[in-house]
Amino acid sequence: MHPRTGWLRMWRDAVLVAGKxxxxxxxxxxxxxxxxxxxxxxxxxxxxxxGPDRSVMAKGAPGLFWVAVLFCTVLAVQRSxxxxxxxxxxxxxxxxxxxPAGLFLGKSVGVAAQLVVLxxxxxxxxxxxxxxxxAVPWLIVVSCLLGTIGLAATGTLYGALSAxxxxxxxxxxxxxxxxxxxxxxxxxxxxxxxxxxxTPATGTQWLRLLVVFDAxxxxxxxxxxxxxxxxx
Amino acid sequence: MTAEPFVTDSATAxxxxxxxxxxxxxVVNPPPVQSSRSRAVERVAGVLALVGTVTTxxxxxxxxxxxxxxxxxxxxxxxxxxxxxxxxxxxxxxxxVSSVLYLWPRTRSLFWDRLAAAAVExxxxxxxxxLVSGSIWGKPTWGVWWAWDARLTSTxxxxxxFLGYLALRRVPAEPDVRARRSAxxxxxxxxxxxxxxxxxxxxxxxxxxxxVLNPGLTLKIHGSMAWTLLLGFVSLTLVFVWMLLVxxxxxxxxxxxxxxxxxxxxxERQSEGSGAPGPAARPVGVA
Numbered sequence: 341m342h343p344r345t346g347w348l349r350m351w352r353d354a355v356l357v358a359g360k361x362x363x364x365x366x367x368x369x370x371x372x373x374x375x376x377x378x379x380x381x382x383x384x385x386x387x388x389x390x391g392p393d394r395s396v397m398a399k400g401a402p403g404l405f406w407v408a409v410l411f412c413t414v415l416a417v418q419r420s421x422x423x424x425x426x427x428x429x430x431x432x433x434x435x436x437x438x439x440p441a442g443l444f445l446g447k448s449v450g451v452a453a454q455l456v457v458l459x460x461x462x463x464x465x466x467x468x469x470x471x472x473x474x475a476v477p478w479l480i481v482v483s484c485l486l487g488t489i490g491l492a493a494t495g496t497l498y499g500a501l502s503a504x505x506x507x508x509x510x511x512x513x514x515x516x517x518x519x520x521x522x523x524x525x526x527x528x529x530x531x532x533x534x535x536x537x538x539t540p541a542t543g544t545q546w547l548r549l550l551v552v553f554d555a556x557x558x559x560x561x562x563x564x565x566x567x568x569x570x571x572x
Numbered sequence: 573m574t575a576e577p578f579v580t581d582s583a584t585a586x587x588x589x590x591x592x593x594x595x596x597x598x599v600v601n602p603p604p605v606q607s608s609r610s611r612a613v614e615r616v617a618g619v620l621a622l623v624g625t626v627t628t629x630x631x632x633x634x635x636x637x638x639x640x641x642x643x644x645x646x647x648x649x650x651x652x653x654x655x656x657x658x659x660x661x662x663x664x665x666x667x668x669v670s671s672v673l674y675l676w677p678r679t680r681s682l683f684w685d686r687l688a689a690a691a692v693e694x695x696x697x698x699x700x701x702x703l704v705s706g707s708i709w710g711k712p713t714w715g716v717w718w719a720w721d722a723r724l725t726s727t728x729x730x731x732x733x734f735l736g737y738l739a740l741r742r743v744p745a746e747p748d749v750r751a752r753r754s755a756x757x758x759x760x761x762x763x764x765x766x767x768x769x770x771x772x773x774x775x776x777x778x779x780x781x782x783x784v785l786n787p788g789l790t791l792k793i794h795g796s797m798a799w800t801l802l803l804g805f806v807s808l809t810l811v812f813v814w815m816l817l818v819x820x821x822x823x824x825x826x827x828x829x830x831x832x833x834x835x836x837x838x839x840e841r842q843s844e845g846s847g848a849p850g851p852a853a854r855p856v857g858v859a
Binding site: 494497498501505506507511514515518519521522525526529545546549552553556557560564567568570571 | 675729732733735736739740743749752753756757759760761763764767768770771772774775
């Protein structure tokens with residue numbers, strides 16, 4: 341009944357943790373009622389900054405989409421950390437014997453699932469509000485999935501590192517955003533390649549970069565999440 | 573004989589007035605003393621760094637000839653690449669290796685933590701010098717203070733990662749917790765650097781075509797210029813080593829002060845209460 345060791349246990353724990361986080365999210369609706377609207381506000385602000393010319397906005401749409409996603413990632417990670425911060429929940433999780441790697445994967449999946457929903461909202465916003473025209477939809481979808489995995493993994497790592505800090509709100513964006521700069525670069529380039537008038541072939545090398553980024557940080561998280569938790 | 577409420581409130585509890593000579597004193601560990609050997613190493617490094625730097629300045633500004641194409645601007649080649657070498661490879665490499673050695677259970681020691689912290693702090697200074705000297709060089713040769721060239725961008729990202737590390741270190745925590753946390757952040761950054769490097773290279777290449785913006789490195793360098801360039805690298809490395817040693821020593825003293833601050837303050841209050849102010853009343857070993 342209880343898979344005691346190895347991958348099976350890690351994945352079982354990951355599913356448990358992700359399920360818990362998503363259940364909390366489904367009941368509190370913080371992501372839906374605060375983070376997603378914030379993303380839409382960001383899109384509107386970018387539009388104000390770039391002026392009413394829709395051709396300029398369409399040109400900038402790939403980058404603006406990813407910047408909005410990055411900002412929302414910070415909020416989603418803050419939220420993911422704060423659900424553990426009250427009532428000794430963090431200590432409870434550690435006491436429960438949950439596999440640390442499973443906890444890392446579960447928290448990451450929870451953040452990633454929320455980001456995917458958010459990206460759908462933002463992508464629709466970019467198409468409607470900026471007049472961005474997509475030529476190769478699959479590139480967009482794959483880049484969003486790979487980028488989301490990388491953002492969620494790095495975000496969960498840094499969230500755990502900064503969990504016990506009173507200055508978490510200010511320190512986390514400063515630490516996290518430069519680290520995920522490659523995701524922004526790659527995501528933007530892939531989107532530019534997938535737009536009407538882009539060259540889709542250039543997107544594939546950037547997809548490879550995203551795969552490497554994801555693999556590196558997932559590996560780091562799976563291997564080191566146990567010791568990282570001890571810093572909180 | 574006035575009662576001193578502040579003194580009686582202190583953590584030493586026992587009757588504070590009149591304090592007998594045998595009254596329990598707050599125990600303060602003496603500050604760590606630098607060994608004569610490490611003091612000598614620090615001094616030698618400092619003197620060598622000074623001599624090397626002065627010689628480089630003399631050779632660079634007076635002895636070596638101006639360049640045919642760049643004129644006197646070429647003299648920046650004796651500074652800029654050397655500073656960049658220290659900031660981008662030496663300091664960051666040392667910080668990454670020390671952090672890993674701290675995290676590795678068998679080599680775990682606060683020595684590695686302090687070394688990493690010192691390397692990052694000195695590295696930030698050199699990184700800023702790299703960007704500033706590059707800007708000074710870029711304005712007359714490229715016509716702009718800043719270009720979104722791959723190297724410039726990676727250097728700037730590295731600086732931000734360094735600054736994040738230092739910001740995290742400033743958060744008060746137990747030395748062990750702080751060391752562990754900082755080491756993880758250094759490790760994550762070190763893992764990120766190659767990815768940033770590649771992505772920024774591709775980004776720029778796709779953006780501008782095959783523009784090569786490194787005029788200094790394509791120059792033909794010979795004779796006195798080559799020697800001066802080499803000496804510049806060596807001197808700047810020595811400057812780094814000297815700053816690292818001093819910063820490490822300061823780090824040790826800072827940790828001592830963190831651990832003994834309260835004890836020191838209590839000891840001072842007690843000495844006020846005993847009516848014997850001044851250094852004589854301070855605990856033995858506190859200079």
